[in-house]
Amino acid sequence: MNINIRFRTGEILKGIRAGEYSVPDGCTVREALDAAIEENSMELADHDREYLFVLVNNRLGEWENTLKDGDKLWILFKILGG
Amino acid sequence: MYGYNGKVLLVNLTDKSYEIEDLPEEWAKMYLGGSTLGARYLYRLMAPKTPALAPEAVLGMVCGVTNGSKAFMGTRIAVVCKSPVNDLWNDSSCGGSFGPHLRASGFDAVFITGKSEKPCYLFLDDGKVEFRDASHLWGKVTSWVDDTLHEELGNDISVFQIGPGGEHQSWMAAIICDKHRAAGRGGCGGVMGSKNLKAVVARGSHKIEIFDNKEIMDANKKCVAYGNKGEKGEHIMHQFRTTGTSEEYGICVLAADAPLKNWAGAPEDMPEEYAWALSGPEMDAKHRVGQTGCVGCHIRCGAVYKAHYKNYDLDHATRPEYESLGALGSMLLNGNSDVTIICNHLCNEYGYDTISCGDTLSWLMECYEKGVFTQEELDGIDFKWGDPDAILAMMEKLCACEGIGVPLQLASRGCARALGKGEECCVTANGIELPMHGGRFNPALVRTFQYDPTPGRHIKGGRGVPFSHNPDEVKYNYENTGKDDVAGLLEWEWSDLCGVCSFGNFLLPPGAMQQMVYGVTGFKFTPEELHKLSLRSFTMRHAFNLREGYRRKDFVIDGRAYGNPPMEKGPLKGITVDNEKLGDNFYGELGWDLETSEFPKEFCEEQGGLEYLYPDFFPDEACPA
Ligand code: SF4
Numbered sequence: 001m002n003i004n005i006r007f008r009t010g011e012i013l014k015g016i017r018a019g020e021y022s023v024p025d026g027c028t029v030r031e032a033l034d035a036a037i038e039e040n041s042m043e044l045a046d047h048d049r050e051y052l053f054v055l056v057n058n059r060l061g062e063w064e065n066t067l068k069d070g071d072k073l074w075i076l077f078k079i080l081g082g
Numbered sequence: 083m084y085g086y087n088g089k090v091l092l093v094n095l096t097d098k099s100y101e102i103e104d105l106p107e108e109w110a111k112m113y114l115g116g117s118t119l120g121a122r123y124l125y126r127l128m129a130p131k132t133p134a135l136a137p138e139a140v141l142g143m144v145c146g147v148t149n150g151s152k153a154f155m156g157t158r159i160a161v162v163c164k165s166p167v168n169d170l171w172n173d174s175s176c177g178g179s180f181g182p183h184l185r186a187s188g189f190d191a192v193f194i195t196g197k198s199e200k201p202c203y204l205f206l207d208d209g210k211v212e213f214r215d216a217s218h219l220w221g222k223v224t225s226w227v228d229d230t231l232h233e234e235l236g237n238d239i240s241v242f243q244i245g246p247g248g249e250h251q252s253w254m255a256a257i258i259c260d261k262h263r264a265a266g267r268g269g270c271g272g273v274m275g276s277k278n279l280k281a282v283v284a285r286g287s288h289k290i291e292i293f294d295n296k297e298i299m300d301a302n303k304k305c306v307a308y309g310n311k312g313e314k315g316e317h318i319m320h321q322f323r324t325t326g327t328s329e330e331y332g333i334c335v336l337a338a339d340a341p342l343k344n345w346a347g348a349p350e351d352m353p354e355e356y357a358w359a360l361s362g363p364e365m366d367a368k369h370r371v372g373q374t375g376c377v378g379c380h381i382r383c384g385a386v387y388k389a390h391y392k393n394y395d396l397d398h399a400t401r402p403e404y405e406s407l408g409a410l411g412s413m414l415l416n417g418n419s420d421v422t423i424i425c426n427h428l429c430n431e432y433g434y435d436t437i438s439c440g441d442t443l444s445w446l447m448e449c450y451e452k453g454v455f456t457q458e459e460l461d462g463i464d465f466k467w468g469d470p471d472a473i474l475a476m477m478e479k480l481c482a483c484e485g486i487g488v489p490l491q492l493a494s495r496g497c498a499r500a501l502g503k504g505e506e507c508c509v510t511a512n513g514i515e516l517p518m519h520g521g522r523f524n525p526a527l528v529r530t531f532q533y534d535p536t537p538g539r540h541i542k543g544g545r546g547v548p549f550s551h552n553p554d555e556v557k558y559n560y561e562n563t564g565k566d567d568v569a570g571l572l573e574w575e576w577s578d579l580c581g582v583c584s585f586g587n588f589l590l591p592p593g594a595m596q597q598m599v600y601g602v603t604g605f606k607f608t609p610e611e612l613h614k615l616s617l618r619s620f621t622m623r624h625a626f627n628l629r630e631g632y633r634r635k636d637f638v639i640d641g642r643a644y645g646n647p648p649m650e651k652g653p654l655k656g657i658t659v660d661n662e663k664l665g666d667n668f669y670g671e672l673g674w675d676l677e678t679s680e681f682p683k684e685f686c687e688e689q690g691g692l693e694y695l696y697p698d699f700f701p702d703e704a705c706p707a
Contacts, residue, residue, distance in 0.1 A: 008333055010321055051317050053551050055337060058349065059653045062553055079339055080318065080588050081519060081540060081547030082327025082404030 001025050001069035005036050008076050012048045016040045023067070029054050030063040033075060053078050083107050084293035085147060085603035090123070091189045091211065093204060095277050096137060096196030098213045105190055111605055112618070112691035116579040117173035117536075119191065120144040120162030121622035124171075125694065127193055130629050134166040134269070135251055135276040137197035143184065143242065143282065146175075146581010150185030150290050153598040154302045155583040155590070157181045157376045165268040166276075167253045167493060167513040171535050171626040174256075174270050176242075177376040177583055178263030180284060183240035187286035198278040203243075205235070208286035216280035221246060223431040224258045231283055243281035244271045245433025250483045251275045252491035254438035254515075258430060262384075262400045263376070266435030267539065268514060269493075290602075297601030301594045306380055308591040318588055319381060325362025326383040327404035327585075331411065332361035338653040339523040339550060340408045343415055343467060344444040345509045345516075345642045348652025352468075356417025360407045365419055374400065381589060389423035391470065402426040402436070405540075408518030409440025414447060415468035425477050432481040438493050441515030443476055445494035446486075449504040461485035511639045514538030521661075522645045522654045524550035525557055529567060529664040532639040533679075535623035541584045543571030543616065560660040564671030567664070572616040579619065617672070618689040621681060625695050634665070634679035 006018045017040055023032045033054075037044050054061045055074040067073075086105055093100045113119040120142045128140040141163045148156025159181035165172035184192065188209035198213070201220040205212040219227045224245045231241050240259065247255035248271035255271025256264040265271075292298070309319030321329050334340035335349055335357035342351055349357075358364050369389055375382025385401035402410065402422060410416065410425045429436045449455050450465040457464055463475045463486075479487035489497045495513040498505040509516060511531040517540040521528035526545035534542040544567050549557060573587045580586075580595045600606050607615065641647065645658035666676055674681045683700045686692035696703065 008336075010317060010329065012317060045312075047312065047314070048317070055653075058336070058338075060337065060551075060554070074336060076333045076337070077317070077321070077329065078551060079330055079334055079337065079519075079547060082330045 001067070003032055003067055003069070003071045003073060005032065005073045005075060008074065009052060010077050012051060012077070013037065013042060013044060013075070016042060026066055028063065029056065029061055029065050029067060029073065032067055032073065051078050052076065083110060084291050085151070086110055086190050087185065087188050087288055087290060089189050091192040091206070092127070093192060093194045093211070094196040095194060095198040095202065095213070095279060098198070100211050110603070114147050114579040114599070114605075114615075115149070115190070115581055116144055116146040116158070116160040116175065117162055118575070118579045118619040118622060120160050120173060121171070121619070121626060122694070123191065123193055124162050125622070125626055125629070127195065128164065132164070134164040134169055134273055137277070138195060139164055139273060139276070140193050140195045141270065141273050141277065142191060142193045143180075144191040145181050145185050146579060147599050147602055148581045149181035151292060151298055151598070151602045152295065152302070152378070153298050153582070153602065154305050154378060154380045155376070155586050156581050156598065157378055158578070158581045158583055159184065159265075160578060161257055161265040161270045163270050163273045165514070166251070166272050167269050167496065168537070169630065170512060170537065170632065171623050172268035172270060173536050173623070174265040174267040175578060175584070176257065176259050176263050176265035178259035179240040179377050180242040180259040181581060182377065183284040183286070185290060186288050187284040188288045192282065194277060194279065196277065201278050201280050203281040203283060204279065206282065206284045206286070208288065219280050220249060224433055225261045225431060227281065228261050231281065235283065235285070239283050239285040241281050241283050243433075244274045244279075245431060246481065246483065247433040247491070248272055248275035249280075250491050252434065252493075253496050254435045254442065254491075254493045256429070256433050256435045258433050262430045264430070264435065266437065268536065271433050292602060293604035294601050297597055301597040301601060302380070305590050305594055315589060315591065322381050322383040322585065322589060325366055326385065326401060328360070328362035328365055328401055328407055330404050331407045332357040334404070334408070334518070335412050337523065339520055340412050340518050341516075341520050342412045344413060344441075344448040344507065345520070346448065347415070348649060348654070350652060352412060352415050353417065356415070357412070359417045359419050360411045360422055365401065368419060369423060370401070371397065376583065379583065383585065387423050389420040389427070391418070391420040391424055391474070394424045396424065396427055399423050399427040400430070405518050406436035406440070409437045409444070413440050413444040414473055416470065416473055417468065418470040421470040421474055425473065428477050428481055434480070437517055438515040439480070441509070442490060442494040442497065443473065445498075445504070445507050445509070446476070446490070448507045452507070454504045454507065459486065509640045509642045511538035511643065512637060516643055519547050519550070520654075521643050521659055522649065522657045525644075525659040525664070526550070526563070526567070528639065528644045528659045528661045529563075529668055531643065532661055533637050533665050533668060535620065535627050537637060537639075541574055543574040543620070545570045546573075558657070558659075560663040560667070562667065563664055564667035567668045568617075568671045569613070571620050572612060575616040575619040576612065614689045618691050621686070621689065621692060624679070624681075625692075625699070628680060629698055634669070634677060637679075
């Protein structure tokens with residue numbers, strides 16, 4: 001299935017491609033992100049992952065949410081309060 | 083006494099007199115500084131029921147513990163007074179150079195009452211106190227006043243001043259330091275203006291005696307190391323060093339944390355590119371000409387910006403903070419970065435709080451859209467959502483205090499009440515406009531907004547903004563929230579009385595502030611003592627309001643802020659926060675009366691340092707002197 005991933009993550013995953021990714025059916029947000037990271041030959045340390053959160057189709061999502069074809073993800077830098 | 087001058091200045095502007103009091107050592111240890119020490123003094127100095135803008139009202143400026151030391155980020159000073167918006171306790175804090183300069187002038191705090199017959203400024207010069215004529219400064223913008231006083235008095239001063247907004251006694255007037263740092267909230271600038279006090283200027287060479295400088299240096303070193311690669315603070319510190327709080331703006335709009343359209347809008351109401359146009363990286367690429375920051379800060383999170391729009395050509399404005407971007411951006415559906423920077427600059431120049439200002443304009447836009455106000459009533463301005471010309475024109479009316487700009491000085495609820503219409507569109511907590519992290523996205527904040535003794539603040543304690551990242555079933559669960567809510571009071575009460583920048587709560591490693599305070603004063607606190615300190619501080623501010631006659635039912639928040647009625651679209655559709663349950667849990671955890679929010683004597687005895695409240699709250703029981 002295809003999902004769309006966009007990023008706003010500061011220095012983390014800087015330069016990663018935004019757009020359509022082909023991922024296995026029924027994969028989770030975490031697996032989709034990992035697939036994107038792998039495709040871009042990048043790495044994401046656990047320590048860095050803690051800085052991130054996700055919107056699934058514009059709603060706050062969780063890493064273990066199951067995705068469906070056409071879903072849109074935003075991977076974002078966590079809001080700490082400015 | 084380490085860390086303090088041990089001197090508190092009490093000024094009366096009516097007869098131009100002053101007294102210098104010794105700061106009792108037990109007060110220093112019990113209340114430390116900032117708004118907590120301020121609460122102790124204000125309770126003593128200000129008679130109950132004194133109107134906020136009466137000459138007898140008291141305005142305090144109180145150093146935080148680290149002010150005047152070498153501790154990183156230790157410049158935050160608290161302003162305390164009664165708010166003209168709601169006649170409740172008010173505190174607002176400010177970074178920049180004034181805190182350290184006030185300490186160097188020989189005082190730990192200054193409390194000002196009375197009213198000068200003519201505009202004046204107070205010059206605290208190395209232990210000396212002078213009342214000076216300010217007629218040449220009155221009516222002038224803050225950058226001009228700052229430059230003029232530096233020319234007249236030398237470069238080694240710090241100016242804490244009001245702009246024309248404060249002179250008009252606006253309920254959203256700020257007190258400005260270093261031209262762009264603001265103690266903005268609650269109308270403290272209006273209180274200063276009501277006293278005909280244009281500025282407090284401080285200079286001096288007093289060096290406080292430090293308990294152990296090595297401890298401070300060690301804490302500083304850890305603060306720097308916290309941002310090293312692989313450390314917990316790496317990314318957040320990098321963010322603050324580059325784009326500051328503005329990095330969050332687009333993300334918060336997208337996630338529906340930042341409010342849109344006077345809290346009635348959803349992200350889809352505004353083009354996505356508007357959200358990014360006001361976000362750190364995009365703004366920096368277009369406007370940045372330099373970096374800036376508070377003295378003694380290893381991060382320096384500010385930036386100098388240029389902006390150009392019509393007849394405005396700024397080359398030395400500052401980058402708006404996240405809160406200002408939300409209030410002057412998404413709240414108005416404004417995607418024009420130049421205009422946002424200019425409005426932010428006007429707030430600094432004329433001395434207005436950006437949050438209340440943006441929220442008030444947003445309220446007015448909704449009123450206009452709904453026909454509550456006609457174009458004619460708005461001085462011919464076609465005040466439509468997102469129109470940069472209209473936004474700028476209305477800002478100019480406000481700053482000039484002319485036409486509709488006159489009632490606007492009273493902020494949204496005050497203006498609605500003065501004009502007798504539009505109150506149904508107000509979104510405030512006790513009349514104070516709300517900051518830019520929404521309660522429907524982060525329900526934990528609703529309790530803080532509604533029931534903190536200083537309502538409508540995002541930098542007051544509770545479960546905080548990061549709680550919003552929890553899954554829905556956790557964050558919208560209203561059972562058993564009290565324990566975490568009460569525990570969460572600590573970080574904000576603590577950073578405030580420490581005098582450390584609020585961002586220290588996530589930019590400094592755990593324990594750094596305690597080590598700094600220990601280095602400065604020699605005071606060491608166990609975790610239990612720290613917890614008591616936070617409860618004491620909260621209680622002292624709350625007691626001020628109780629003495630005024632306010633009880634729980636008087637702490638109100640407008641429905642839209644917590645989803646009553648709920649949104650009909652967008653990511654927050656259908657959400658209504660159970661604010662009363664959150665309040666019950668909070669007061670229940672404290673052991674306070676759920677109906678009145680009064681505290682029992684045993685609670686006070688447990689925290690200590692609250693004995694001064696007994697005569698007012700437990701008069702039939704033994705009263706200490
Ligand atoms: S982080 Fe920013 S606001 Fe805080 S002390 Fe440093 S420069 Fe000032």
